[in-house]
Amino acid sequence: MLENLRERLQAHVPRRITSQLPRAAVLLPIVARPQPTLLFTRRADHLKQHSGQVAFPGGKREPGDPDLLATALREAEEEIALPAAQVDLLGRLGDLISLHGIVVTPYVGVIPPDLPLRPDPGELDAIFEVPLQVFLDDCRSHTDVITVDDHPLYVPSYHAEGHVIWGLSAMMLVELLAEGFGCDISLARAPQGSRLRYRPLRRTPPS
Secondary structure: OHHHHHHHHHHOOOOOOOOOOOEEEEEEEEEOOOOOEEEEEEEOOOOOOOOOOEEOOEEEOOOOOOOHHHHHHHHHHHHHOOOHHHOEEEEEOOOEEOOOOOEEEEEEEEEOOOOOOOOOOOOEEEEEEEEHHHHHOOOOOEEEEEEEOOEEEEEEEEEEOOEEEOHHHHHHHHHHHHHHHOOOOOOOOOOOOOOEEEEOOOOOOOO
16 A cells, blocks of 8 residues: 555655745654554644644744755654654655645655654644544545635545544645545545535734
8 A cells, every 4th residue: 555655656746836935844654554544743732823733743944954855854853753764755745825824845754653752742732643544435524615716625624533633734635645545535626425614714924
């Protein structure tokens, strides 16, 4: 499964956004268990932005980062103590613009199981894994409808391991599933049988 994923992502031409907006990068860590899982974090409740939300490890690019991949790997080490040497990079996904006006570049990598990971208490209060099969089977609880530039986006929302996975992280998952695994899933159309929930888009200036 993971070797096929590598081949598909290396052949994928992801969307690139050229902009003067601030840049950030995240890592989608796939844990190489017999039944692979995806690793997520939960942002600490005391944070001013994204408090309590589920996200992939990552953050803003810093002046010392040579590129955005370095940003993703540095942030993963700082947030969850994941050494960069333990990440087997598979490829990258398309750029997205967050609600805070930041261009986010996602990278996909495989990591060994049972590493001694630990959340940075200044930023996170949990690290957890969800079986990849949950997303391959599209076990969404509902679909959020978000209108961007007059176009509706149908973003899945998942309830897994006691957490809610939605928003930007779920949008990254859709591309991973479609391009990496060939799943019949798209942000551009409503899935059959899913309950729709309409969410207003409120962009805030970058901080």
